[in-house]
Amino acid sequence: MAFKDILVYVDATATAPACLSVATNLAETHDAHLTALHVSPPPFVMGDFGPGGAAEVIRWQEEQTRQLAARAEQQVAEARQRSGRDIEWRRAAGEILPTIRLHGHYADIVVVSQGGREDEPVSVDLLPETVAMGCGRPALIVPAYGKYPQLGDRVLVAWNRTREAARAVHDALPILTRARTVQILEVNPPSGGEPHIAGADVALHLARHGVKAEVEAATVSDIDTAATILSRAADLGSDLLVMGAYGHSRLREFTLGGVTRHVLKHMTLPVLMSH
Amino acid sequence: MSYKDILVIADDAKSAPIRLDVAAALASAHGGHLVALHVHERPYLPAELGQGFPAAMVDWQESVMREHARNAKNAVEAAQRRSGSTFEWRETEGEAISTTLLHSRYADLVVSSQGRAEDEGYDDYVTEELIMGSGRPTLVVPSYGKFPTVGERVLVAWNRTREAARAVHDALPILTRAKAVRIMEINPDRGDTHVAGADIALHLARHGVKAEAGSTSAEDIKAGDVLLSRAADLGADLIVMGAYGHSRLREYAFSGMTLHLLRHMTVPVLMSH
Numbered sequence: 001m002a003f004k005d006i007l008v009y010v011d012a013t014a015t016a017p018a019c020l021s022v023a024t025n026l027a028e029t030h031d032a033h034l035t036a037l038h039v040s041p042p043p044f045v046m047g048d049f050g051p052g053g054a055a056e057v058i059r060w061q062e063e064q065t066r067q068l069a070a071r072a073e074q075q076v077a078e079a080r081q082r083s084g085r086d087i088e089w090r091r092a093a094g095e096i097l098p099t100i101r102l103h104g105h106y107a108d109i110v111v112v113s114q115g116g117r118e119d120e121p122v123s124v125d126l127l128p129e130t131v132a133m134g135c136g137r138p139a140l141i142v143p144a145y146g147k148y149p150q151l152g153d154r155v156l157v158a159w160n161r162t163r164e165a166a167r168a169v170h171d172a173l174p175i176l177t178r179a180r181t182v183q184i185l186e187v188n189p190p191s192g193g194e195p196h197i198a199g200a201d202v203a204l205h206l207a208r209h210g211v212k213a214e215v216e217a218a219t220v221s222d223i224d225t226a227a228t229i230l231s232r233a234a235d236l237g238s239d240l241l242v243m244g245a246y247g248h249s250r251l252r253e254f255t256l257g258g259v260t261r262h263v264l265k266h267m268t269l270p271v272l273m274s275h
Numbered sequence: 276m277s278y279k280d281i282l283v284i285a286d287d288a289k290s291a292p293i294r295l296d297v298a299a300a301l302a303s304a305h306g307g308h309l310v311a312l313h314v315h316e317r318p319y320l321p322a323e324l325g326q327g328f329p330a331a332m333v334d335w336q337e338s339v340m341r342e343h344a345r346n347a348k349n350a351v352e353a354a355q356r357r358s359g360s361t362f363e364w365r366e367t368e369g370e371a372i373s374t375t376l377l378h379s380r381y382a383d384l385v386v387s388s389q390g391r392a393e394d395e396g397y398d399d400y401v402t403e404e405l406i407m408g409s410g411r412p413t414l415v416v417p418s419y420g421k422f423p424t425v426g427e428r429v430l431v432a433w434n435r436t437r438e439a440a441r442a443v444h445d446a447l448p449i450l451t452r453a454k455a456v457r458i459m460e461i462n463p464d465r466g467d468t469h470v471a472g473a474d475i476a477l478h479l480a481r482h483g484v485k486a487e488a489g490s491t492s493a494e495d496i497k498a499g500d501v502l503l504s505r506a507a508d509l510g511a512d513l514i515v516m517g518a519y520g521h522s523r524l525r526e527y528a529f530s531g532m533t534l535h536l537l538r539h540m541t542v543p544v545l546m547s548h
Binding site (some may be wrong): 104208 | 276280369377378379381382383408409410411435436437438439440441442444473474477478481482517519
């Protein structure tokens with residue numbers, strides 16, 4: 001079981017090289033085809049700019065998107081050099097989020113940046129949640145700061161027996177089967193009347209896939225769940241967190257659950273999220 | 276890539292032998308562990324009757340449940356003899372839907388029946404809840420019919436949504452073993468320069484699946500009919516499709532196409548949400 005088709009979004013910002021590194025390493029491990037996508041949105045004009053003004057604004061915007069695309073393509077070329085791997089460059093035109101979502105359907109996993117850096121105003125807002133909630137594929141979210149040369153060796157799985165956690169665990173199998181250690185953290189396992197050990201069933205199921213996992217339980221009050229998970233990841237020296245992404249879609253946006261939002265904002269390690 | 280853990284719903288409905296046989300065949304093809312799950316609901320004790328609830332009533336309810344469990348187990352044992360596959364019999368107590376959903380999350384694939392009014396004893400809500408709430412693919416087996424093969428000739432309904440992406444990827448263990456895979460895009464967007472379904476065929480090729488892509492148009496209300504009709508034309512023994520809907524209080528409101536397939540399926544359908 002391996003990833004065969006990986007998609008990485010390259011946004012031409014300072015976060016892109018780290019995403020590209022994570023993606024090329026993953027592609028190397030799985031001998032997968034890697035596509036680097038950059039989307040150029042159509043120009044739009046808001047307000048009155050006088051005669052000929054609108055055309056000028058459009059020309060300016062088109063120049064900006066051209067420059068961004070050129071920078072993204074350069075980042076991909078550099079990643080090819082560094083990794084020695086072939087990367088398919090794909091520039092698409094359209095509204096950014098829907099276009100990324102569409103291309104994401106054709107991948108096994110989509111690598112994106114956490115984004116949100118104040119020094120990078122052009123980074124795509126809401127990208128991680130759009131991919132996690134809308135592609136029907138797992139999102140591998142790379143923190144906006146830092147480098148992550150090792151990913152998937154020491155994995156922490158946050159398990160809470162929901163459909164989203166089931167999605168994430170199964171999506172992560174190609175990584176879990178190759179990991180050196182897999183720790184399952186069951187947060188707030190139900191007590192009383194449940195004879196099984198927290199997380200034990202999932203460990204047994206993973207064992208059938210050849211994954212040897214250790215299980216631990218944590219009881220926390222609701223507000224602490226995300227902090228507990230991230231803190232445990234730090235204690236364990238984890239290099240990847242696997243968890244479900246919770247929320248629902250409202251028209252064109254997603255309303256995310258509290259734990260999901262907190263982790264997206266404060267992640268200190270790459271996170272694989274699925275919905 | 277194969278299904279290592281397959282869960283099949285075990286009960287004493289008329290559709291049970293058909294569903295158990297399909298599950299056994301899949302487990303055999305994938306070398307997977309097969310679990311037959313039977314959930315008893317705890318006897319119903321109306322709160323208002325409190326202490327005075329006759330013990331005889333409770334005993335009667337329990338004996339009915341024991342009989343259902345006995346019949347379900349007999350059906351599983353018969354399926355075991357027919358197929359030569361081993362089922363792990365798992366009998367547990369709890370609220371039917373939530374318990375079934377919980378167990379489903381530890382499986383790679385869940386096998387359930389279509390459920391229809393005439394299929395006595397089958398809880399059709401189970402199938403709907405599994406599709407929408409398990410987070411795993413559900414192989415829905417028609418309540419009637421014989422299905423000597425499942426997954427040799429597969430029709431994949433593709434429409435570029437997250438649900439379809441889920442279904443296709445969930446079905447990979449089947450698609451990689453199939454003799455023929457046909458991708459059908461119903462009502463592909465006008466003005467697209469790419470061949471309908473072609474990107475998904477290329478992606479599947481990277482997984483070693485050789486698929487033929489095609490498209491068709493149909494008025495929305497007829498899309499389900501068109502899909503079933505194509506499946507028949509192609510001699511498909513399995514349909515793979517996304518399941519669309521959202522929850523409405525205690526029920527799910529499914530899209531027209533999903534509902535149509537659930538009601539009228541003629542071959543097993545693998546659905547994912």
